Amino acid sequence: MSKKKLWLLLPAAVFVLIVAVILLLQSGPADRFIIPDHIIVCLDAGHGGSDPGAVFEGRQEKDDNLAVVLAVREALEAHGADNLTVLLTREDDTALGLEERVDFANRNDATLFVSIHRNSGGGQGVETWVSADGHRPETDLATLIQANLKEAYITKDRGVKSGTASNPHASYYVVGNTKMPACLIELGFIDNQWDNMALDGNLELWAQAIADGILQMVKLK
Numbered sequence: 001m002s003k004k005k006l007w008l009l010l011p012a013a014v015f016v017l018i019v020a021v022i023l024l025l026q027s028g029p030a031d032r033f034i035i036p037d038h039i040i041v042c043l044d045a046g047h048g049g050s051d052p053g054a055v056f057e058g059r060q061e062k063d064d065n066l067a068v069v070l071a072v073r074e075a076l077e078a079h080g081a082d083n084l085t086v087l088l089t090r091e092d093d094t095a096l097g098l099e100e101r102v103d104f105a106n107r108n109d110a111t112l113f114v115s116i117h118r119n120s121g122g123g124q125g126v127e128t129w130v131s132a133d134g135h136r137p138e139t140d141l142a143t144l145i146q147a148n149l150k151e152a153y154i155t156k157d158r159g160v161k162s163g164t165a166s167n168p169h170a171s172y173y174v175v176g177n178t179k180m181p182a183c184l185i186e187l188g189f190i191d192n193q194w195d196n197m198a199l200d201g202n203l204e205l206w207a208q209a210i211a212d213g214i215l216q217m218v219k220l221k
């Protein structure tokens, strides 16, 4: 290529560079998800100890949450990736504040955060929550998990939602304050017998579905 032609390319190159810089500045760090060499998955069983969460006919949400989290950890570890560590905010029936859960995930520089809860109040099915701003990586994570759960005999797919059940402009504390992509799964309604039967009958399948969503997010599956 002649020197003259190269000079003609210069304005185009400058233009491309400016556009690239503008695009980069527009997408904040929250829009980008870089998979680290070592992946740390933080699983959070909602409630615990003196806080039972939702209760229905003697059944306590905190116990269901913990059973699912332990099964998800087992499924993730069974995958056998040596660059993946699973951390639990609690692994027994202890009380834990919301700030403690968030601090634990942030302090350990977790790659992803998944909180497990059960719904109540007269409804049916499974839904996954992201923060009110619903930035892309956490919506990707929630969408992958919800899609896998849909295939694992949940009674109803209530979809991925942003905000909270009572306020679309607020976020659930653990989702809104963790620094990494985070979501909160409501695994059916504790006051719905069909949801309870589905959970009890498919606990391992549901746990595998959640694990698969996480593994897909970090390209291990």
Ligand SMILES: [Zn+2]
Pocket: 046, 047, 053, 054, 061, 117, 118
């Ligand atoms: Zn809960």
